[in-house]
Amino acid sequence: MIQNILQYLHSNVTPGEDGNLFWVVVYVLLVFAGISVGVIFMNWFERKIMAHMQVRLGPMRVGPHGLLQPIADALKLIIKEDLMPANADKIVFWFAPVCVVMTAFCGFIVVPFGPTHAITDMNIGVLFMLGVSSLGVLGVIMAGWASNSHYPLMGSLRSGAQMVSYEIAMSMTVVSAVMMTSMATGTGTLSMIGIVQAQLQQRTWFAFSFFPVGLTALGVFSIAMVAETNRAPFDLPEAESELVAGFLTEYSGFRWSLFFLAEYASMIAVSSIATTLWLGGWLRPFPNLLGGKNWDIAFSLVPGLTFLAIAALCLFYFTRMPRIRAMRAESTGLAAFGGVLGVIGLIMMLPTVRVRIQDIYWFTLKTGFFMYLYIWYRTTFPRYRFDQLMKIGWKVLLPISIGVVVMTALIGVRHELLALVWK
């Protein structure tokens, strides 16, 4: 056990590569728990952001500023009666949410939260991620078919067509990013960690290399990933105003919450692909430009300081809360929340912790940016119609993404040729 921990602390590779089974299990649990907590937090975050964009307050009752609302919701969903339609295909109906959740979480095996913070590093990481995430559509189709009802059937048909058509544009842009990895070293890599390290070596995020090719690729990917995860404005499979709840119509309670979990988990998954491929993954801002020991220390303090700032905000609002009996639970909760965050912030300031934690922080921040975009889209855009959705996928995004691949190749070759000439 102790040996295990020591081995981990001195290791420079992921536990999977290290063959360290104990830490693999720990990481699996950590990632699963972390993503679940992330989903819960996203739920709260989304409701709050949407509410504030829509001139309302959002959840305010359960916990300070409704912080415990998602937990209350989850609890309610779990204790809800387990309904299954009489004519449903029982086994498939049961298996569909399991399939969706499994595929949504499987992708996280290769997501690098830091140079050593991944369950494992595969040499086909990106490919594995895309493959696994595209399997999720099977669960959706199963759900629609097994429900034995019209709305779910139509929803799942839409979902199937949609995910298949956007998969292609998405993969094409990924190819472009993978091609960029070969620039400095001469050999490209599909490994998620390798891609981030290539960005470090090339001293640029792939979003900005081969300008504007990288940026276009990121743009196409970030549109396709919204469609891939069935979110607004491409949320046709669960279009509320048309198909009631799409493939989720017959699901309720715990099964429904599994779909919900899977939806948000796959949102996080594709966002982390985008982060890894184009926004430098776990790299802190300007690792080369603002290099050196002092800058390293300064940037590594940021995560702890963020936590301390949120804690200070909580405590500040705690002091401003009215001292009345009805608010006692609320204010105590807010103070306790602030206190816990403060302690976490202090722990994150410790030198041994902060060097290992800061990668995760920057990664989460960049992924959070995409998650925010999801919410922003949802409040802003009307929904596409099915034929328009297909048209965008096949006639707009696919040609652009093929163009991106071609351009990447041409510019890459040009760079190589110039390098040869200079020699």
Add this chain to the structure above:
Amino acid sequence: MSEKQFYDSPLEEVEPGHTFLDSNELVLNMGPQHPSTHGVLRVILKLDGEKVNGIECVIGYLHRGIEKVAEHRTWAQFAPFVDRLDYTAAVSNSLGYCLAVEKLLSVEVPKRAQYLRVILTELCRLASHQVWLGTHVLDIGAVTPLFYTFRDREDILNVFEKYCGARLTTHAFRIGGCRYDAYAGFYEEVLHICDDLGPKIDEYRDLITGNRIWMQRTKNVGCISAEDCIAYGITGPVLRGSGVDWDLRKKQPYSSYEDFDFEVPLGTAGDTFDRYVVRVEEMRQSIRIIRQATEGLMEGPIIAKVPKVIRPPVGEIYSSIEAPKGELGFFLVSDGGPMPYRLRVRPPSFINLQALEKMATGSLVADVVAIIGTLDIVLGEVDR
């Protein structure tokens, strides 16, 4: 209705070109409980994948027999019932009914009451259009404008509440005029709404009109030609969206509408987008009318002399107004007694809804939802 019966329904004879008995056909019952049928409308869709091959509306789930109720109430007692027809535009219904009875009685409503009626009715048109805008855009998938429109509708409802004590089913007017005079601060509040709402309509426009997705979803969707509109008897913004210049406020002015300077916005293509533009522009024109009426409001009595028990002379009358959704007509038959012998409502929603089949056949499922939204139906009025 069983599936067999449905396949044998006359729809097939109407549209002989369609192969309804294709193995791919899916019969989808949209409603009566459905998020975007605006109440308890049931729409039976015959689908070929996403394409709508046939469509049939089933109505009557909200039938309360209001017209029959009228035969057992005195003329004055029935007045609150009309608020329950189009409950998003209760004041307009009230005006329509009162005008009809006044026409039957040959009563001249005092000028001040007429102006007050215009102010409140136009406010009500604004409120109704805001409900339409919010829900229509919600049907097409944009969630946010709903909250904006309902936020702004709140100001108007507050005026109603202060004026007559109710927000939704107002019973604002009485036969012969108005029951209540403008309360203290009425002018300021109404003018404040006029000043406030213009920029807010700009806000809706910024959020919706230029949005590419919105344009793709509404342009060339649910097209109906002017001839078809007239043939179906469609009125209101749907008719004007097809380019027919027909607004009862201009063509048959009632309640002093001839005093006010306003324009009738017209569309050209007769698609969902044009109807949207027409309605939004109508909101701006309503603001113009309200401003003129509030500034021109004169002193004087607010109700004409009407007997306590109204016994109109024997006869029948048809009187109609331009409600937010179209021509709202009341056909009254009096036998000289204290109660109507027969009362018939000509509801705009009911007649506009007929066009759904024409507009939506051949389109996609998502368009059906958009078309129901653009027809701006209220089931209380459709079923009565």
